[in-house]
Amino acid sequence: MPGRPSSDGRPGTLPIRKATMTALLAPLRRAAAPVLFLLPMLLVFGLFSWWPIVRSVVMSLQQTNLVTAPEFVGLDNFRAVLQDPLLATAVQNTVWFALLALVIGYPVPLVLAVIMSDVRRARGLYTLLAYLPVVIPPAVAVLLWRIFYDAEPTGLFNTVLGWVGLGPVPWLEDRSWAMPSLVLEATWAAAGGTVIIYLAALVSVPPELYDAAEVDGAGVLRKIWHVTLPHLRGVMLITLILQIIGTAQVFLEPYLFTDGGPDNATLTVLLLVYNYAFQNTTGGDYGKATALSLMLAAFLACLSLVYFRVTRRWAS
Amino acid sequence: MSHHPRRRALALASVVALTGPLLLAACGSSDDDSDKSGKVTITVEGWRPGDEQGTIDAVKKQAAAFMKEHPDVVVKPMEWEWNAETFATQLAGGQLPTTFRVPFTDTKGLAERKQIADVTEYVDALPYAQDFNPSVLAAAQGTDGKVYGLPTDVYGVGLHYNRKLFQQAGLDPDKPPTTWDEVRADAKAIADKTGAAGYVQMTTNNTGGWMLTTLTYALGGRMESDDGAEATIDNAATKHGLELLHSMRWDDHSMGSNTSFEWAPINEAFAAGKIGMYMSGSDVYNALVTTNQVDPSSYGLAALPLADGGSVGILGGGSVAAVNAKASAAQQKAAVAWNDFYRERKNYDPEAAVADAEVLKASNQPIGTPTLPVFDEATWQKVQDALKPYVNVPRDQMTSFTDGVFQQTLIPEPASQTQAVYGVLDAVVQKVLTDEHADIDGLLADADKKAQQLLDAS
Incomplete structure (x- = not known):
């Protein structure tokens, strides 16, 4: 909604730009909220479930003792x-x-x-x-x-x-x-x-x-x-x-x-x-x-x- | 959401609270081996899980004494016990102490895979470096000839028996069996008269193979050729041993109904008075006291009965105090110094042995449990003489072993793939003890084939 007049009818003033920004960011923020809430779970899940799965796929093609470089x-x-x-x-x-x-x-x-x-x-x-x-x-x-x-x-x-x-x-x-x-x-x-x-x-x-x-x-x-x-x-x-x-x-x-x-x-x-x-x-x-x-x-x-x-x- | 700044702050806070520790955990695993004052910090194997407070106190006292002698080193003893299952992951995850003991059988493999550190230069600097019993030092050397730790204790397998059960069965506790026929007869007497298991043998987690190998040695056989290239499991002595176990289990019913045992559970059952006789390292009495609170008056240790013939002997083994492969040079040096101070000097220097005994005595720990020489027999004898006034274990109940062991040949464990071969043998012993109709010849032929595959693959 760019260019929408502000309540006092003067376009281009600071309050208007602020309002525009807020309006612009609103959907983003709405989307960010669930992501933000999901983040801890995603991190935990990614770190302790998905990362080990990826690692084990890699490891299945290797010979390793976890100390020396895998082959x-x-x-x-x-x-x-x-x-x-x-x-x-x-x-x-x-x-x-x-x-x-x-x-x-x-x-x-x-x-x-x-x-x-x-x-x-x-x-x-x-x-x-x-x-x-x-x-x-x-x-x-x-x-x-x-x-x-x-x-x-x-x-x-x-x-x-x-x-x-x-x-x-x-x-x-x-x-x-x-x-x-x-x-x-x-x-x-x-x-x-x-x-x-x-x-x-x-x-x-x-x-x-x-x-x-x-x-x-x-x-x-x-x-x-x-x-x-x-x-x-x-x-x-x-x-x-x-x-x-x-x-x-x-x-x-x-x-x-x-x-x-x-x-x-x-x-x-x-x-x-x-x-x-x-x-x-x-x-x-x-x-x-x-x-x-x-x-x-x-x-x-x-x-x-x-x-x-x-x-x-x-x-x- | 902008209407609820509080809620937003709460959400942010919870995100930070939930992810923060994770990030910290991810970043926080750095190894700092020296603190700001320039001191070297090492963690060392201190006591076994379940050990009594006295054991812990004794180690801590020794650590304090060591730090007085080495003001630039900080020693932190921790609870640890050798466990093949967790060793490699502990090492990779940085959870292993800086120094710890590993069995003779595993040193070479660990060295080859660079899982323990080469400490040749530090060991060579010790005053007794040239005096080691060569066959004992060999256990601490890698295939490259370098030294990977200090061999600190040597055991020979003995026959441990419960004197009270012997008495109750009408047997003389001062005359333990000296032949395997007597073992069988005594086991039957104990089972018949007391209801306890007369004789029990370990079966699981590679200890079944360890003890079947011991029995095989006692009857004159070998599991592998000396160079470890050829499996010789399918031999007359092993067959005889398994037949003996089969007769005791199924004809005499003298081995009890529970057959699933390894090192710790069999100690527990023995200390609880449920077992008449079993084979284990001669030094197991220490663990029986500090971990299982065995009644000393019921304990007896006999030399392992050996068959006739030139090739018979007792299985000998021991521990090497090795150093973490990830330790820094300063830590490696400090670790060898600690092992010298805490574990080795007392085997060499009678004065150090007495000082060690003083600490053990103050914490009421067992002193005088039979060991075998790490150096030569004369050095060992000197140390034993110095310790005499401190001995608090019932040595007069162990005379059969202490008198007999030096006449017995000590045979090292199989040279190649030891633990894996033991794993194959576990199944053989288990089969014979749980299946009355087990085909011993077939089992041995099959195990021989499997072991040969393992040896070929190594």
Whole structure:
């Protein structure tokens, strides 16, 4: 709006120019405000998320020990990872973990949430109990569970099993038991968060629908099947892909419980990445570690894309 | 927005408040090694995580004494423990002390990758530079022949046992086993009579390989050729060792049900009275006292049983006090001076040993835990004699080791890719201890192949 006369009708005076500037800057300032507010987040995100990602892409093409000058090696790291016989073991174990987590871990929060949403009394208490494991620091939780998993007949779980004439179970001490044991703890630790998501989604189900279903003579199970689950479908699809992505990156449990043992039975892809980078001081192979990380990330990105494509129609 | 100058100011302030520390953090990681008065500051490995206050006090006292002797140096002891997993990143991130101890096995690789400093000129200036036991000094040298630190302590592996459990099992705690058959029989007696694990062996984080190698040496085998070019894992001694473990685990049930152990957890379990016998370095008693509060009256140390034959021996190792590759020349010099003062002089000079013992005594720290000579045996003996009045560890419960160890051959750890080969062996020991039907021959052939690939690649 240049040249707009000022209130006293004399163009070109200082107040007019000031007003013009203000008017000119207004949209800029309006745009600057959100940017300004975003800046801290952008900085934090850029510095601690995007910069490391860029660095790891670079590092995957290098041979470096972080002290001497890195050496460019092209795709050698990727080739070395693909030739490592442990990669197949790690992929198998990770898929096995993901499958077990799907069978054991995926339904648990859903069932808990549906039951809890039906509870009238002391609902807060149940929510608290379900969420409590999420609040406990993961490393502390694992240390606790390691005591529970003591393989001696005097171990906590084995004592309890002993009361009903079962066990003793070699929880973490046997190739076939180790992985289910890890999944059990992981489910316990993570279920609370998902329960909260489902509970929030359940609130959005209009109560009239239940009333209508009841009038039509539906029992509890039919109400869940025909009213609750269809309403949760969108959320369930999201939690499913989140769980698959999460389990594909499982690290904490195998690292702290078993260190990948016994005999590599719980060696997961991410633990292999960790071992490449940190197991040997002198052989610390950051190139191979970042190469495998990138392959895992690319795989998960593709999986997510395909997943959303396939389920797009189903979700709505 | 111009109507809300306060709000705008608030927004600005919060932006500054949120980004400011980041920028500061990004700019603030400069290494200042000397303060304004021209003094050199070094950080040094002080105590292990979880060590008792007495240990911390003793180190701080020594640091104060050192600074009196070297007024131009400021020594700051810090909590630190050798950990292969974090070493390289600590070094890259500037979180490593100026000087720290690394195992014999890692010195050469670290030197080759320029992760520790060449301190030849400072070590050569020490009065005892020419008197080192050559095989010990070799552990501190790189493949280029230069010296990368001071070898400060040498251990041989011994058999640590719980005297109380021996008694409860009806065994004589003054007569620890001298053959592996006796180890097996005693372990079974302990397991049967007390319910504790009779014999336990480390299995994870490369300690499984470390101890399987020890067992192999005791039975006369080797894991690698002397030059480290050829893997020899698939040998009769290792096979015999694994069969012994298998029998104890699955026939005698004398190894307990928990098999996942490494250095610190096995110490913890032993100090808690859950383990009858285990193999570890002869100097582990110090950690058992300062970190795990073991009951001294229950502790016993025996010489490791060896099979017959010329090639048997005990695995020996130790630590090199190395210097951060990023340290300045002045810091390197100060660091070697500190290591001389705090760690090495007491191995050489009886007077320094007594002065050290005085400090340890005042803080109620263990004195007299068995070590092996860094210099020659005569020097070692002189120091031991001077220390006699200060010894506060139960030496009469360690006589089997102290009498026997000098008749045993000390064999160094595998020469090439040591930790990586140990990692391969971890899986073998774990398999045998967790799978009753493990195919030992197949495991050894497979491990041999994997180790050979590692050696070929290096």
